Structures are given as C-alpha cells and as structure tokens.
Amino acid sequence: MSRLRLIWRKSLNVVMLTLTGVSAFAVVSVLFLILGYLIYNGGRSLNWAFFTQLPKPVGETGGGMANAIVGSLKLLLLAALIGLPVGLMAGIYLAEFGGKVFSFVIRYTTDLLNGVPSIVMGIFAYSLVVLPVKHFSTLAGGFALGIMVIPITVRASEEFLRAIPGSLREGAMALGASKWRTIATVVLPAASGGIITGCLLSLARVAGETAPLLFTAFGNRFWSPGWGQPTSSLPVMIYTYATGPYDDWHRQAWAAGLVLLGLVLLANVGCRLVINRRGIRGV
Amino acid sequence: MSTTATTMERAVPPQAGPRAFVQRLREGDQIAHIITLVFAAGILLITSLLVYELWVNSHLSRSKFGWLFFWTRTWDPIFDNFGAAPFIYGTLVTSIVSLVVAVPLGLAAAVFLAELAPRTLSDSIAFLIDLLAAVPSVIYGVLGIFIVVPLMRTVIGPALKSTLGFLPFFRGPNYGVGFLTAGIVLAIMIVPFIISVSREVLLTVPREQREAALSLGATRWEATWKVVVPWARTGIMGSIFLALARALGETMAVTMVIGNDPKISASLFAPGYTIAAVIANEFTEATGDLYLSALIELGLVLFLMTFILNGLARILIVATERGGGHPS
Numbered sequence: 001m002s003r004l005r006l007i008w009r010k011s012l013n014v015v016m017l018t019l020t021g022v023s024a025f026a027v028v029s030v031l032f033l034i035l036g037y038l039i040y041n042g043g044r045s046l047n048w049a050f051f052t053q054l055p056k057p058v059g060e061t062g063g064g065m066a067n068a069i070v071g072s073l074k075l076l077l078l079a080a081l082i083g084l085p086v087g088l089m090a091g092i093y094l095a096e097f098g099g100k101v102f103s104f105v106i107r108y109t110t111d112l113l114n115g116v117p118s119i120v121m122g123i124f125a126y127s128l129v130v131l132p133v134k135h136f137s138t139l140a141g142g143f144a145l146g147i148m149v150i151p152i153t154v155r156a157s158e159e160f161l162r163a164i165p166g167s168l169r170e171g172a173m174a175l176g177a178s179k180w181r182t183i184a185t186v187v188l189p190a191a192s193g194g195i196i197t198g199c200l201l202s203l204a205r206v207a208g209e210t211a212p213l214l215f216t217a218f219g220n221r222f223w224s225p226g227w228g229q230p231t232s233s234l235p236v237m238i239y240t241y242a243t244g245p246y247d248d249w250h251r252q253a254w255a256a257g258l259v260l261l262g263l264v265l266l267a268n269v270g271c272r273l274v275i276n277r278r279g280i281r282g283v
Numbered sequence: 284m285s286t287t288a289t290t291m292e293r294a295v296p297p298q299a300g301p302r303a304f305v306q307r308l309r310e311g312d313q314i315a316h317i318i319t320l321v322f323a324a325g326i327l328l329i330t331s332l333l334v335y336e337l338w339v340n341s342h343l344s345r346s347k348f349g350w351l352f353f354w355t356r357t358w359d360p361i362f363d364n365f366g367a368a369p370f371i372y373g374t375l376v377t378s379i380v381s382l383v384v385a386v387p388l389g390l391a392a393a394v395f396l397a398e399l400a401p402r403t404l405s406d407s408i409a410f411l412i413d414l415l416a417a418v419p420s421v422i423y424g425v426l427g428i429f430i431v432v433p434l435m436r437t438v439i440g441p442a443l444k445s446t447l448g449f450l451p452f453f454r455g456p457n458y459g460v461g462f463l464t465a466g467i468v469l470a471i472m473i474v475p476f477i478i479s480v481s482r483e484v485l486l487t488v489p490r491e492q493r494e495a496a497l498s499l500g501a502t503r504w505e506a507t508w509k510v511v512v513p514w515a516r517t518g519i520m521g522s523i524f525l526a527l528a529r530a531l532g533e534t535m536a537v538t539m540v541i542g543n544d545p546k547i548s549a550s551l552f553a554p555g556y557t558i559a560a561v562i563a564n565e566f567t568e569a570t571g572d573l574y575l576s577a578l579i580e581l582g583l584v585l586f587l588m589t590f591i592l593n594g595l596a597r598i599l600i601v602a603t604e605r606g607g608g609h610p611s
Binding site: 009010012013016017019020021022023024026027028030031034037038041085086089090092093094096097098102105106108109110111112113115116117118119120121122123124126127128147150154178179180181183204205207208209210211214215218235238239242243250253254257260261264265268269272 | 395417471539566
C-alpha cells in the first residue's frame with residue numbers, strides 16, 4: 001500500500017514538474033511565434049514607399065505611412081515634454097525630500113494612475129483638451145500620452161535616485177554644498193544613466209498606445225501641419241488598416257506592425273540590458 | 284565645483300554676512316523642496332481631475348438612468364436608451380476566460396522558472412517574457428485578427444464543439460470572432476504579467492522552507508505545491524489581480540476580435556462587446572449629449588473596476604513582501 005503510494009507520489013512529481021516545464025516552453029514559443037510571423041509578414045510587405053509616401057486614397061493600392069510616422073514622433077515629443085518633467089521632479093521629491101504620509105499618498109496615486117485603462121485616459125484628454133476647442137488635435141493626443149508617461153518616469157527616477165549611495169551625498173555636503181546643489185550636481189548626474197533609461201522605457205510604452213489616440217489625435221490621411229490639427233499615428237493606422245476590408249491595407253498593417261514592434265522592442269532590450277547590468281529591478 | 288561656490292558667495296551682498304548666506308542656501312533647499320513638491324502634487328491634481336471629469340461629464344446619463352444603467356440590456360442610440368449590462372457582461376466574461384486560460388499556464392511557468400530552471404536560464408526566459416509584456420496591444424490585435432480568428436473558425440471552435448458541445452458555453456454558430464477569441468487573445472497578453480510577478484514572489488520564499496519539506500521526505504513537487512506556493516499565495520493572488528485589471532481595461536486587441544455586438548449570450552462563440560471596446564468604437568460617432576454621457580459613464584465604471592482591483596493587488600503584493608504571506 002505504502003509502496004503504491006510512493007510510486008504514485010513519485011510519478012505525480014515527474015508529471016507535474018514536466019507540465020510546468022511544458023508551460024514555460026509554450027509561453028516562450030508563443031513569443032517566438034509572434035515575432036516570427038510578424039517579421040515574415042511585415043518583412044514581405046515593407047518597402048521604401050512605406051516610409052516616404054502618404055496613404056493612397058481609399059481603395060487604391062500602394063502608398064505608405066510617412067505622415068503616420070511623423071505623427072507618432074510628434075506625439076511622442078509632446079508626451080516627453082509634458083510627462084517627463086513632471087515625472088522626474090516628482091521622483092526627485094519622493095527620493096530626496098518626501099515626508100512619510102504625503103510620499104505614501106503620491107506613490108499610491110502614481111500606481112493608481114499607472115493602472116488607469118488607456119481608453120479612460122483618452123476620455124480624460126478628450127474632455128480636457130478636445131471639448132473646449134471642439135476639434136481633435138495633435139496636442140490632445142500628446143497630452144493623453146504625456147499623462148501616461150508620468151507614472152513609470154516617477155517610479156524609475158525614484159528608484160535610481162535611491163540607489164545612489166549615501167556616501168556620495170555626504171561627501172558633497174561635507175564640502176559645504178547645500179542639499180539642492182548636492183542633488184543637482186552630484187546625485188542627478190550619477191543617476192542620469194538609469195533615469196534616461198527609465199524615461200525611454202516609458203516612452204516606448206506609450207509609443208504603441210492606440211486607444212487614447214482614437215478620439216484625441218484622431219487620424220489624418222494627409223500631413224498634419226502644426227499642433228492644432230488631427231494627426232495620424234502608427235498605432236491608429238495599424239488598427240484602421242488591419243480592421244479594414246482591403247488586402248493591401250492588411251499588407252501595410254503588417255508592415256507598420258513590424259516597424260512599431262521593432263522600435264518598441266529595440267528600446268526595451270537596450271534599456272533592460274542597461275538596467276539589469278546596474279542590478280536594479282522593478283522598473 | 285569650488286569656483287561656482289565662490290562666485291555664489293560673491294553674489295551675496297557684503298553686509299549680509301555668513302549667517303545670511305547660510306540662510307540663503309537653506310532657502311535654496313526650501314525652494315527646491317517646494318518646486319519638486321508642486322510637481323508631485325501635480326500627480327494628485329491630475330488624478331483628481333481625471334475622476335472629476337469622468338464624474339461631471341457622465342452627469343446626464345447618471346441622472347437619467349440611475350442604477351438602472353447597470354441592469355438595462357438595450358443599447359439604442361437612436362431612441363437614446365442606454366444600458367450597460369451587455370458591456371459589463373462582455374468585459375467580465377472575456378476577463379474570466381482569459382484568467383481560466385492564463386492562470387494555470389502562467390503559474391506553472393512561474394513555478395518552473397523559480398523552482399526548477401537554473402538561475403541563468405530562468406533569468407533569460409524572464410527577460411524574454413518581460414519583452415512579451417512590452418508588445419503594444421494593437422499588435423496583439425493584428426495577430427488576433429489574422430491568426431486566432433481563423434484558427435478559432437477552423438480548428439479550436441470545431442474541436443471544442445465536438446468534445447464539450449454538451450455545455451451551453453460551446454453551442455451556437457461559430458463566426459471566429461466572439462467572447463472566446465477575445466478571451467484567448469487577452470490570455471496571451473496577461474500571461475507575461477502573471478509569470479513575471481509570480482516568479483519574483485516565489486523567489487522571495489526562504490530556502491529553508493524548501494529544504495525543510497524535502498528533508499521530511501517530500502518530493503520536489505510536494506515541496507513546491509504544498510509549501511512554497513502556499514507561502515507565496517498572497518503575492519500570487521496579487522499578480523492575478525494585476526493581470527485581471529489589465530484584462531478588464533484592455534481595449535484594442537479586444538475591439539478587433541470580439542465582434543462588437545451588444546448582446547448577452549451564454550455561448551462563448553457568440554460575438555459580444557466590452558466596455559472598453561464600445562468606448563473605442565462609438566466615442567467619435569456619439570452625436571447626442573446623452574449618448575456621449577453614457578459612454579463616459581461606462582468609462583467611469585471601467586475606471587472604478589480597475590481602481591479597486593489595482594488597490595487590492597498592491598495590498599496583497601506588499602503583504603507578501605513583508606513576509607506576512609505564509610499560511611496561518
């Protein structure tokens with residue numbers, strides 16, 4: 001009886017442990033499947049016109065997404081201008097100045113903001129920026145993305161500032177530097193590599209956001225001059241083209257998907273390698 | 284450094300003296316403190332403004348429909364009659380399906396990475412899985428449309444029908460798009476979160492726990508399943524809540540594969556709709572004030588759902604990290 005039970009326990013051991021391995025393998029292979037399929041389809045469809053031409057009128061084949069690429073860059077620039085300063089300063093506050101209770105409140109709010117669904121961010125930007133002027137604009141899209149940049153930037157800046165050893169601060173203060181001088185000339189430069197990485201990661205995250213742009217930046221089949229006009233962007237173009245009825249649109253959606261994924265993964269791999277080498281986690 | 288310090292000193296009026304100089308520097312600290320504080324408070328302000336805007340702009344719909352909004356099954360923009368029931372149902376069903384698929388898979392993979400795999404292999408796979416979490420959702424949507432939907436129509440759907448067709452969930456026509464497809468795409472998207480957080484939590488379980496179990500004659504699996512996992516269970520629950528919050532709020536991938544039909548059906552093959560998807564699809568077309576207001580109220584509902592889940596998840600993860608997670 002007990003012998004049978006031992007056999008049962010041992011075989012259960014082998015079966016379950018194998019299953020965990022199979023699961024891990026399955027998840028990782030999904031990654032490669034996704035990447036492979038996207039590279040195959042995207043690579044087939046990618047051509048020079050994709051980067052240089054405007055979209056052709058609906059129904060015609062050919063054309064590219066030059067305006068969407070520029071639009072995405074403009075949106076990211078705005079997002080960086082709006083989100084990064086707020087995030088960085090709040091991070092400095094949390095790491096260097098913050099009191100107990102208020103810091104806890106800020107951290108909790110930041111986490112909360114990080115968890116807000118992106119479509120809700122879109123509604124927020126819509127009611128704050130689009131409704132008053134009654135038309136979609138690049139500015140509104142940049143605002144929505146900028147808010148989404150803040151939480152990760154706060155977390156990254158705080159984490160990297162905290163990782164700077166106290167002896168550096170004490171050294172600067174022993175030389176007579178005041179606290180803000182210590183932060184500005186010693187602590188911030190020392191943490192700059194990590195902070196820049198964190199900022200890049202947060203921009204990479206919003207670069208692929210589609211939902212908040214649907215009714216803020218909207219879309220545009222032409223160039224969008226200035227900041228007050230609706231603009232197209234890569235993620236929204238992917239959405240429109242992939243759900244559209246034309247084969248040529250699907251082809252271009254794959255190409256755009258490959259370009260977007262390439263950029264996002266490149267930024268992520270680079271940043272994560274830097275972060276891991278510094279031995280800091282949690283970003 | 285020293286030169287700038289002296290120029291600063293010279294900038295002070297001579298009659299001020301060293302004490303006033305120190306005072307000024309202190310004020311510099313005060314100023315820096317206040318500036319950073321203002322930005323930090325800005326985050327509070329933005330978040331409060333977000334809640335305020337959602338609340339105020341959904342006023343029309345809230346005052347007209349009240350609590351009935353949650354039970355009404357019609358969504359009729361022409362006669363201005365709006366009910367959220369089909370969308371709440373769709374959101375919950377797709378999230379539950381995604382959890383049913385993703386939790387066992389993710390947890391097993393996390394156990395493998397934390398308990399069995401050598402550390403270097405575990406770290407490199409965790410790295411790849413973190414990348415999987417960074418893939419934009421619209422790309423999952425594209426893959427959903429072009430891979431999962433055809434697969435569902437030709438392989439998964441018929442297979443489920445022939446094996447589990449006696450259940451009401453797997454009956455009715457199979458279009459390829461629907462609750463099940465959306466749930467599967469969501470599962471692919473949230474599995475990285477579950478693995479990543481659960482693995483971290485499992486790695487914090489003290490070695491002695493495993494060794495004690497093994498020395499009592501437990502097999503590797505028993506030590507893992509009866510000692511390590513229970514120890515980490517609150518953290519694992521936290522990771523599942525985080526994943527659920529993400530699944531609830533996910534917009535693009537779901538919008539692209541769910542079929543966009545505001546109906547409540549028991550069959551998982553049927554097309555449906557989620558809160559996020561209806562906002563994405565109809566927001567720009569919302570003509571009447573009440574229509575827009577109803578959509579914004581849906582946004583408010585979504586916000587509250589994720590707010591509660593995220594709060595719970597944070598509490599659970601913090602509780603585990605403080606070592607309070609072991610079984611009582």
